[in-house]
Amino acid sequence: MEQPQAAMVASEAGAGDDTDVYRIRPLELGDISKGFCELLAQLSPSTPLTEDAFRNRFAELARLGADHLVLVAEDAATGRLAAAGAVLVERKFIRRCGTVGHVEDVVVDAAARGRGLGERVVRRLVEHAKGRGCYKVILNCTPELTGFYAKCGFVEKNVQMGLYF
Numbered sequence: 001m002e003q004p005q006a007a008m009v010a011s012e013a014g015a016g017d018d019t020d021v022y023r024i025r026p027l028e029l030g031d032i033s034k035g036f037c038e039l040l041a042q043l044s045p046s047t048p049l050t051e052d053a054f055r056n057r058f059a060e061l062a063r064l065g066a067d068h069l070v071l072v073a074e075d076a077a078t079g080r081l082a083a084a085g086a087v088l089v090e091r092k093f094i095r096r097c098g099t100v101g102h103v104e105d106v107v108v109d110a111a112a113r114g115r116g117l118g119e120r121v122v123r124r125l126v127e128h129a130k131g132r133g134c135y136k137v138i139l140n141c142t143p144e145l146t147g148f149y150a151k152c153g154f155v156e157k158n159v160q161m162g163l164y165f
């Protein structure tokens with residue numbers, strides 16, 4: 001039986017507005033056949049996930065409950081996914097055991113860009129982090145995307161560093 005990625009967080013993340021073209025909701029197991037991998041390939045080209053790999057990762061993430069939420073936007077007319085994004089809640093010792101939201105892997109299908117969908121997804125991820133008690137939400141992006149994230153309410157802070165293996 002298909003279960004939402006984090007059933008208990010569905011209400012927190014909002015069920016979406018059914019009158020809208022896009023329904024924003026948590027990732028579901030069936031999304032592998034609704035274009036989820038094709039969407040992610042627009043973020044980072046890679047070989048398509050097998051159904052087993054998708055199911056295993058889905059189960060791992062589900063165990064993290066509301067601390068890891070993947071949202072997708074489903075086109076109500078076609079049933080295909082038009083956008084996705086994730087937020088991970090980090091539990092710290094500092095800041096009186098504060099929590100921080102990390103926004104990751106935001107993508108809107110090329111055909112659906114420029115209509116406010118990316119901003120809606122990011123704002124929903126931020127809302128979720130706020131609802132989990134996060135004192136801030138952070139993300140990494142390329143310089144070309146700072147304008148987009150500024151529209152979503154973010155300000156530039158610090159620098160990103162990486163070490164790849």
Ligand SMILES: CC(=O)SCCNC(=O)CCNC(=O)[C@H](O)C(C)(C)COP(=O)(O)OP(=O)(O)OC[C@H]1O[C@@H](n2cnc3c(N)ncnc32)[C@H](O)[C@@H]1OP(=O)(O)O
Pocket residue numbers: 042043103104105106107108109112113114115116117118119120139140141142144145146147148149151
């Ligand atoms: C943390 C991360 O995941 S970083 C990775 C981000 N993802 C990618 O780069 C994948 C490829 N790109 C995309 O999927 C999309 O272009 C996104 C997600 C960046 C933007 O999604 P869209 O749905 O097209 O953006 P949306 O229409 O919501 O734009 C909201 C506002 O930001 C502006 N905006 C959008 N993209 C940009 C940009 N690259 N630079 C400056 N402003 C931008 C829009 O003009 C709009 O402003 P307005 O309200 O004044 O009209």
